[in-house]
Amino acid sequence: MQLLEERILRDGRALSEDVLLVDSFLNHQVDTELMREVGEEFARLFKDAGVTRVATIEASGIAPAVMTAQALKTPMVILKKSKSSILQDGVIQTEVFSFTKNASYQLTLKSQFVRPGDRVLLIDDFLANGEAAFGGIRLLEQAGATVAGVGAVIAKAFQPGMGKLRAAGYRVEALAAIGSLSCGKIAFAEG
Amino acid sequence: MQLLEERILRDGRALSEDVLLVDSFLNHQVDTELMREVGEEFARLFKDAGVTRVATIEASGIAPAVMTAQALKTPMVILKKSKSSILQDGVIQTEVFSFTKNASYQLTLKSQFVRPGDRVLLIDDFLANGEAAFGGIRLLEQAGATVAGVGAVIAKAFQPGMGKLRAAGYRVEALAAIGSLSCGKIAFAEG
Numbered sequence: 061m062q063l064l065e066e067r068i069l070r071d072g073r074a075l076s077e078d079v080l081l082v083d084s085f086l087n088h089q090v091d092t093e094l095m096r097e098v099g100e101e102f103a104r105l106f107k108d109a110g111v112t113r114v115a116t117i118e119a120s121g122i123a124p125a126v127m128t129a130q131a132l133k134t135p136m137v138i139l140k141k142s143k144s145s146i147l148q149d150g151v152i153q154t155e156v157f158s159f160t161k162n163a164s165y166q167l168t169l170k171s172q173f174v175r176p177g178d179r180v181l182l183i184d185d186f187l188a189n190g191e192a193a194f195g196g197i198r199l200l201e202q203a204g205a206t207v208a209g210v211g212a213v214i215a216k217a218f219q220p221g222m223g224k225l226r227a228a229g230y231r232v233e234a235l236a237a238i239g240s241l242s243c244g245k246i247a248f249a250e251g
Numbered sequence: 252m253q254l255l256e257e258r259i260l261r262d263g264r265a266l267s268e269d270v271l272l273v274d275s276f277l278n279h280q281v282d283t284e285l286m287r288e289v290g291e292e293f294a295r296l297f298k299d300a301g302v303t304r305v306a307t308i309e310a311s312g313i314a315p316a317v318m319t320a321q322a323l324k325t326p327m328v329i330l331k332k333s334k335s336s337i338l339q340d341g342v343i344q345t346e347v348f349s350f351t352k353n354a355s356y357q358l359t360l361k362s363q364f365v366r367p368g369d370r371v372l373l374i375d376d377f378l379a380n381g382e383a384a385f386g387g388i389r390l391l392e393q394a395g396a397t398v399a400g401v402g403a404v405i406a407k408a409f410q411p412g413m414g415k416l417r418a419a420g421y422r423v424e425a426l427a428a429i430g431s432l433s434c435g436k437i438a439f440a441e442g
Binding site for chain 1: 274279282287327
């Protein structure tokens with residue numbers, strides 16, 4: 061998505077070989093108009109995927125996910141992060157390790173909000189190691205849904221998440237794929 | 252907002268005298284179309300308030316806030332919750348006590364995303380005791396901005412937040428104001 065790549069080059073900062081700072085338009089300050097275009101682009105990419113629900117993992121995925129759900133005219137479901145494993149009736153959980161925070165959390169879903177027969181598009185702001193995405197997929201499949209695809213606003217293509225998801229048979233679309241962040245320079249992946 | 256009140260009556264549940272469960276359309280599963288109408292209603296109410304930015308407190312306020320920002324054609328800023336007080340350059344924080352979680356957190360903002368001269372509309376899903384709203388206001392004013400108003404999708408009018416904010420001189424608009432949740436019955440506040 062050219063508009064997004066241009067914005068990343070203009071306002072993003074490669075803080076290290078692994079960390080891309082985009083908090084001026086994606087996850088702290090949010091460019092609402094860009095998010096609307098992000099949502100419309102995901103909707104275009106997945107328009108024939110029979111999506112019945114958009115899911116995301118709180119909190120930074122919510123803005124692009126709600127815009128995608130708006131464009132696809134579906135509800136959105138927020139998979140919640142809990143510190144503790146407190147299982148109530150109808151609530152399902154899976155443990156996810158966060159490399160960013162070097163800690164685990166319980167990803168949580170009331171299963172009534174995702175039903176067998178649902179085709180769910182999982183949207184997040186970043187795709188890196190894939191831990192969060194695989195956690196979301198485990199929950200959605202445990203609820204009986206089919207994962208129609210995974211959409212990342214930005215994928216760090218030099219980290220294993222995108223490849224592992226595709227190897228597991230999931231469709232992954234990244235609106236911008238970062239090839240490397242070496243020497244403070246942001247380079248996009250080929251193709 | 253009649254559409255919202257009807258939805259609360261249909262799908263909300265008074266879990267106790269204090270707790271209204273609306274997770275089937277507002278904060279776990281999100282009705283995207285309702286959120287778009289919520290955003291447009293806030294934009295209508297604050298259309299003459301000179302709003303330059305919409306702010307919210309992660310995570311449940313993000314969906315209504317991004318829709319409000321879209322309708323007002325402004326950026327959105329997410330005030331982040333941190334457990335620890337780690338001050339980096341240009342980052343401001345304030346401690347907020349959460350009655351829901353019976354714990355405090357550090358509400359955090361990179362001050363570059365809110366500037367002197369900005370008129371900020373603070374949007375959240377719930378207004379109850381007002382601790383989060385006052386925390387958000389402290390941060391925004393510390394950044395030099397003027398708070399143009401506070402918009403709550405649902406205010407629990409029987410709790411002190413709304414009254415305290417108005418007594419402190421802030422404009423507060425609630426799209427639905429709950430008068431009581433006694434005996435499992437949801438009653439709206441007068442006027």
